[in-house]
Amino acid sequence: MATLTVEPRTEEPLKGFHLRITATTFGANFSDGYALGIIGAVLPALTASMHLSGWWQGLLGASALIGLFFGSIVLGWVGDLIGRQKLYIYNFALITVASALQLWAHDPLLLFVLRLLIGFGLGADYAVGPTLLAEFAPRRLRGVLLGSLTVLWTVGYVVANILGSYLSLDDGSSHLLLASAALPAALVLLLRIGTPESPSWLVSQGRIEEARAIARRFLGAELEVEADGPTGADKERKAAGYGQLFARGQRRNTWFGVLFYSAQVLPYFAIYTFMGTILSAMQVSDADTQNLLLNLFLLLGGVVGLWPTQRMGRRPFTIISFGILTVALAALAVLADASPLAMMIPFVIYTFVMAGASNITQVYPPELYPTALRSSGVGFLCGTSRVAAAIGTFVLPVSLDHLGVTWSMAWLAGVLLLGTVISIAWAPETKDSVTTEGWHH
Template structure:
């Protein structure tokens, strides 16, 4: 990225009424937010439901440990390729097309899981689902960040993870309290098509990002979208697009590692990966972990943990908005590392004693995860945002897939104590990298952001 694109600038002079107008929350903002919420709900549900049905499928499909690991990681592998490949496409051709058509792909592949009675077919379908969701991880937060008022960007983007958690928790509760047979397992897998279809319908008619249009020299179209959908005056819309048009129209992946941008990119990769690796590993194999902890009433504890996950996500929205990105990230990493470290040291204690740090970890991790939707779009300018967000999501999914594949082997070979220990070390790495590199982006307005 060029230094001009990376450098934060002050906005052109504007009167207070213009600023108020740019900060107004409209019905259109709520619609874009709702459809992006729906995408994150679908993702959480898709990733949660496979963990819920794997114990049954392991028996009915005669799955080896290898196949269980592959099916658990399948959507995450697809997420990697979708994020990496289609994030760059979003910067090249625009956000809107991918924002619409990826959910047609997700809906079809989700429904087809009903007829997937071999591990290979199910694995391939979940790769496709993950590929479509990966596109949305690159495009959804990018488009929302480019439409959202700057003062509300943190809470709106952070809320995406809350909806992911709602989908994930719902999948876990269904898997816990519905008697799961082979037929019921396939119905649950296919039920992911319902929220995907709803998201697809609601996205019809959402326009292209005006910031992206302006970087392509289409300022008149961008200004018209601002007038029609955001309720801005002609003067305000044209002023905003003139600023956005100063950004370079295209940028390659190499610009993610150019002078002035490379540290932010590497921070994003390590921070995101360190957070989600233990998250996905632990919650995909929650039943096995609870069994290893010798908890007498695993269903009740599973419900308690899922409620802690949901409450943590909701309550965690406040500090994301109020504390700033840097301190929030550092403190949550540190608390999470301490919790898993405590589980490692207390591995020979009773199940209930181990549940205390586990519940605290779950609560804090849910809140900490909100930042993964806020930080990435703020680390990159318009010309790199789709590529950058896609790259961070893709690399984090590699970490997620590795953790999901390795944890069941780790639990079997070295036990719960050492397994919690190496995951605590991953979180400690995230703490140290955040201390060294985490930027504060809450109030930083780049050339293409100030007009929101």
């Protein structure tokens, strides 16, 4: 395998180019959170104006998540095959156009298709966004930069929720709010024009001179490439594939990533897509104010969670946060017949800790894989986690109707308990790992 040396990488300063890559990836996560959050915000108004059945409510709530699955799985593999740069730009062209077309989507089937396309484009960004940022970022700042992606996702999600809660929505304004997701997406698209290919990926394909030129121009660094075995493109392309994610030496990381990521996001998306329904079932008075409070704790938890994401090891942070989340939802199930105030305490704790714990979902996946498998691996983990999120989003309203809050929160706590057990058994420590195969520090 070729080795790529950048000196002095350990003390590499944060350059303007790093800030540009970070900003455009941050913007993408804001757009993602906004696009996914806005459907939950407008669903009550759309249900009334479009006469949506429970089936259509569930499908529209899960539509972008379904698209995310296919986009992450398909385009993650493509990102390892053809590179990161093309997908990094073109996926936001799709997101911008599909988001704008929601303004005229007054048929539930058309709206469902458009949100599938939005999710498909976002799926590509879940695979190549963190991958490209991880391959360019200085190692000492990798954790905080990747973890911050989730904070920006949460900001977009919270903004969408607040707009949906405090605007008076009818059919026309609901579609206008859906289409407003095109604005941040278009800005991200414009800022990404001119983004170069990852030097790490180019070296893995044997395109060493191109990698050197990009590093010289954008990073102000000279690359020293030392051949240590075959470095040709054919060998690397053959290695990059989903079968390799389950090869000897890699399968444990992949299974851990699938289960840890899925266990975390299934309750998250289910609960926050149907927050209003849950608060109503809990008989919380002034649900809009309580919803605002929970959204503020989402933001606060995401920001505070950056510190342990950067400072703690990945393994202890994941195990501890899963444990707290399990206890919080279990307490919510036990207190389901208590006063609304008593129920809000574990709900707030869950919200705060979940927001901070979600930061690790942007950090862990890129660190679990070498360069030749990174985009495929990140895309696969994201895609499978979105299947879990879509299932939870579709099942929770049915569960609330037939089982009530107590048993609905109990089985969601069980999902988090599974994540705790899996993390104790399999979570690797990747905090000080070399993020890009063959980069020496």
